[in-house]
Amino acid sequence: MPTVEMTVNGKRASAQVEGRTLLVQFLREKLGLTGTHIGCDTSQCGACVVHVDGRAVKSCTLLAVQANGASVTTIEGVANGETLHPMQEAFRDNHGLQCGFCTPGMVMTAIDLVTNNASPSEEEIRHGLEGNICRCTGYHNIVKAVKAGAAAMKG
Amino acid sequence: MTATGIGASVKRKEDFRFLTGRGTYTDDINRPGQSHAYILRSPHAHAEIVKIDTAAAQSSPGVIAVFTGADYDKGGLPAGWQIHSKDGSPMVEPPHFPLCKDRVRHVGDQVALVIAETYAEAKDAAEKIDVTYKELPAIISTADADKPGKPQVWADAKNNVCYDWHLGDKAATEAAFAKAHHVTKIDLVNQRLVPNAMEPRAAVGDYDRATGEYTLYTTSQNPHVIRLLMGAFVLQIPEHKLRVVAPDVGGGFGSKIFHYAEEALVTWAAGKLHRPIKWTAERSESFLTDAQGRDHVSHAELAMDKDGKFLALRVSTIANMGAYLSTFAPCVPTYLYATLLAGVYTTPAIYAEVKAVFTNTVVVDAYRGAGRPEATYLLERLVDKAAREMKMDRVEIRRKNFISREAFPYQTPVALQYDSGDYDATLDGALKASDWAGFESRRAEARKRGKLRGIGISTYIEACGIAPSAVVGSLGARAGLYECGSIRVHPTGSVTVFTGTHSHGQGHETTFAQLVSDTLGISIDSVEVSHGDTNKIPFGMGTYGSRSLAVGGSAIVKAMDKIIAKAKRIAAHLMEASVADVEFKNGTFTVAGTDKSVPFGTVALTAYVPHNYPITELEPGLEETAFYDPLNFTYPGGCHICEVELDPDTGVTKIVNFTAVDDVGRVINPMIVEGQVHGGVAQGIGQALLESCVYDEQSGQLLTGSLMDYCMPRADDLPNFKVATQSTMCTHNPIGAKGVGEVGAIGSPPAIINAVIDALSPLGVQDISMPATPLKVWQAIQSAPAKMAAE
Structure with a gap:
């Protein structure tokens, strides 16, 4: 092996x-x-x-x-100890997760998306999350979270 | 209202662990000495098992054991509900063994269980099992299953009929039809769906030789129900020797209510092999084994007088059960469907016939809404069609037939008694929020851009908060449907809440903590909600039918009532006052008319350090349990309005506005409630526009057997949602809550399809079936009676 x-x-x-x-x-x-x-x-x-x-x-x-x-x-490896990464915090603030199962992948994709596009539009966010399926949230709050996370990552 | 009290959008307590990857889902659990299971499944929809040769598999590297149906010596999976046919005969209830004995009845049926040191070794070994099948013709079609001469799934079920049931007053209905001014008729298919919770099902079975205790970790919405069904009916393990743990569960939507073969198999085999055994479904297996949803074929007729007042409704439905009866399957198209056919209307006479059929497909059972989306879709499509035929306004025909806000409690002709509601209020709210009045100018503007714009409405009701035990017992339920809640006040004043409901996305750890912290006047950080473990929670019936707050929350309130009653007696002793004079508010006990007071924490400490205590009258300690059996179902309702824009060149439907105004009763956490509606509506949009579970009619192969073939809603398929609540209180539970988990999936599909039909109506198109895919819409446009005017 x-x-x-x-x-x-x-x-x-x-x-x-x-x-x-x-x-x-x-x-x-x-x-x-x-x-x-x-x-x-x-x-x-x-x-x-x-x-x-x-x-x-x-x-x-x-x-x-x-x-x-x-x-x-x-x-x-995303949070700094017990302090959440701004994108994790944004998911929490915007109720961007329910059962939590898709959440790790969703957060990792969201961070990558914002790393490549610091101020994504709603359309760009929805397109960027196309490869991550969530069955709980209807994406409404995930999109809000990514937008808020992007703003926080700039700050 | 405090920042964390009832009515506040408190951020969820459970989020931190999910966001940091520290959740514990069943597949994350590994027991010392764990082995792995792989299940060999049938490649055929219907076949006799002639011979199984497992020799090569037995000697494959890493293999511990191979079991087939011949080795399995325990019981079959039970159905939890018995329906009787019109003629009084009980439904046909075929055996459902976790491993098939002599015949396979759907693609994916369990044929052999392989246990090995690693999952890969188990899977490799399964490929070496040589099964000789004699293929048989299969029946797949719901509509054709009961026709004579079709392949028979079960010898006992003639023409594949499980039951032929009815509800309502046939004679009164016929009489009303005889004097009708107009009758509107509709034929509808409510297509089969795959729930697809993102976490695939998994189960870990463990057996402790020291104690003789079995433990099953499983992806369940109701661990106590699994313990009851598997322990008492399948494996004959008494409850005190069987622990079922449902840890973090990644979504359920109904599909994780039911007791599944794999749960029994890993528990049974762990006892035989004295090794923990883990099984985790691959997504392809989820498609082939998770109970699927809906699958109705219906004909309905609505009789009206000359003013469009509904006189009577008759409905005939064929409901597909799949190859076996899943746990709650028999009650879904009967007591969760036909009882809702009054909807929000005063239709005085209703008669419904439901025939349940077996087919060579995966079992069908409750999926988000369970029966109520089917009833709502049928009614709201029918009412829209009636309005068109009567040349009446779609809103006005609804308003004319609404049960008025003064009419509650309202007894329908199909068994239910609605306790409260205000359908005009939710309708008005949705009309305003969606700017219904301004729609025609938006339609005209879209037309200039070459687009077809439409708007659709649905006014719905559902019955949830499942359920009064005596009522459901009389209807064939084999269980009670109360809930249990337990409050443990610790010596230092913090509280653990034990609930028999289960949270798999609904946020109970936050909502229930708000309820308790608000009532007991303690910090929300001092409240921990515990669920999902039969060794911790006294009892429970679990989470489904939007029952967690209305029934489970009420049990918690009842337990808190007992806590407060006992605490008042302790406080009275400490303050040397009469119990009758003690008041409790904001976490402090006071004596009326004095300045005496004792905080909740002091009472808690006194209960556990009873040095100064009424010990002859009162036991020490502060812990109470309550069981709450609801007096009635709860009846959330509301209005959903959908606005779509169709591209006639591609047939693509885009939802441009979606408005939901729902009456869900008392709201504890508006943020969570809105999230529940978003998710439900997303699944409703999935059904209306994207999703359909398709089998090949000849071979019975599942054609939509992966996430590449089954169209799940993705972020760029969905709009933002406008959601609001406009509530009347439930009158019969202590919270006033009605439930919110299912409203989105129930109310939305007809609003969407009504909008698509409205968009196509200028072309003369009157019908389109779900899912309204681009192909279907494009074809409807191409074959429409009228053509698009050239731009």
Whole structure:
């Protein structure tokens, strides 16, 4: 079995994995980072979005070995200790989550979206969230949250 | 109102853990020594199992055990509700074993259970199981299932009929039709949907050899119900040896109410193998095994007098049950559907016939709204059609037939007694918020841009707050539907609230904490809400039918009443006053007419450190439990208005405005209530425009078996919503709450389709079915009686 090594949330992590192990499985099962979720098997739902070398990636579309040597940030690495990231805070302030299952992926996508477009319009936000499915909120409050999060990230 | 009290939009207590990835969902749980299960499923819709050879799988790397139906020696999954047919005979109730014995009845049916050290090894081994099937013809179509000569799902169910049920006064209805000025008729399909909670179902079974206790961690909306059903009926494990934990659950929408085969299998096999066993559905398995929703084919007729006053309604519906009876399936198209056919109208005579049929498809059961969206869609499409035929205004025909605000309590001809409502008020609110009056100018403006604009309305009612036990018992329920709440006041004055309801997105940890902190006058940070564990919570019936606040919240209020009553006696002792003179307000006990006072915290401490205490009259401690059985259903209602713009070149429907004004009774947290409406409306829009569960009629293969094939609403499919509440109070529970979880999914679909038909009406189009996809709309435009005028 190959050994993979990467930096996850600023810490070195390595483990032996089967070649077929997905990055999301590596994070959840080998590192115990269960904040990254698996909601589908066709890379449609976005519950597993993490940042790999600064880009939002569906971690179910990547083998763990493909992320060898990469720097990965998961939802567990976003807050500063017990202080929420402005985007997390915006989701809380705007009731942008209900059951919480899609939330980690949604927040990771939202941060990436704002990193690439500091002042997204509502249309750009809705388009940007197209790869993340939420069944609870109807997106109304998620869109509001991303807008507020974008403003807070600038501030 | 305080910043965290009843009526305040308090930010949710549960959000921090969800936002930081610290939630604990079932698949996040790993037990020491855990093994993994994979279930081999039927590739055929209908087949005999001739032979299963598991030898190669047994010796596959990592495999611990392989079980088939022949090995399974326990009971089948029970149905929780018995319906009787018109002739008095009980419904056909076929066996439903967690592993098929000799026949598979839908694609995805459970054929073999493989347990291995890793999930991948279990899955690899399952590929080595050699099953010989003898394929049989399958019946898929809801409309055709009861026709003679079709393939039979069950030998006992002649023509695939599970029951042939009716409700209402047939003779009175026929008499009213005989003297009608006009009869409007409609044929409708309420298509099958896949609930698709974002968290796939999962279950971890564990067995403790030291104590003989089983534990099941599962993705459930009602852990006590699972313990009852699985313990008593399926595996025969007594309640004191069976713990069911439903931790954080990632959405349910009904699909996680039911007791599923996989829960029984991992628990059963854990007991046999003395190893914890985890099973987690892949999304493809969710599509093939989670109970699906709706699936009605109906014909309805509305009799009116010359002024458009409704005289009578008759409805005939075929409801698809799938291949087996899921937990609550039999009651959905009967007591949660036909009883709502009066809607918000005074129709004096109603007669409904419902035939439930078996088909070779996944089971159908409650999905957000459960029966009530089907009733609302039927009525509100029918009323719109009646208005067109009678050349009456759509709003006026509704107003003319509304149950007036003075008429409550109002007894309908289909069993229910509505306690309160004001349908004119919610209608007026929605008309104003949506600028209904200004619509025609918007239609004209859109027309100049080459777009077809339409507006649609739905005025609805639903029955929830499920349910008075005696009533549902008389209708065939095999359980009571009360709720349990427990309040534990700790020595230092903080409080743990135990509720038998379950929160999987609804925000109970916040709403219930508001209710308790406001009533007891303590900080919301001193209140913790605990749910989802049968070893912690005395009892519960769970969360569905928008019952959590109306029934579960009422149990909590009753428990608080007991706490306050006992605390007053302690306070009276401390203040050397008569109990009758003690008052409790804002967290402080006082004696009327004096300056004596004792804070709640002091009373709590005294209860646990009873040095100065009326010990001969009163036990120490401050903890109370209450069970609350509602006196009636609750009846949320309201008005939804949808405005759409259609692109005639592409057939794409865009929702440009959506307005919901709902009467949900008392609102504890407006932010959460609005969020519930948003989510419900989104699912209603999904049904109206996007979603449809499609099987191949010949092979029975699920054609929409993934999120690539089944069209879930995404952020760019939906608009912003205008939502407001305009409430009358529920008259029979202590909170006044009616419920909000389902209103969005119930009220919205007919408003949307009525809007699409309104947009197409200049072309002479009178009907379009759900989902109104771009293809369907484009085809309707192409084959319309009138053509679009050239621009």
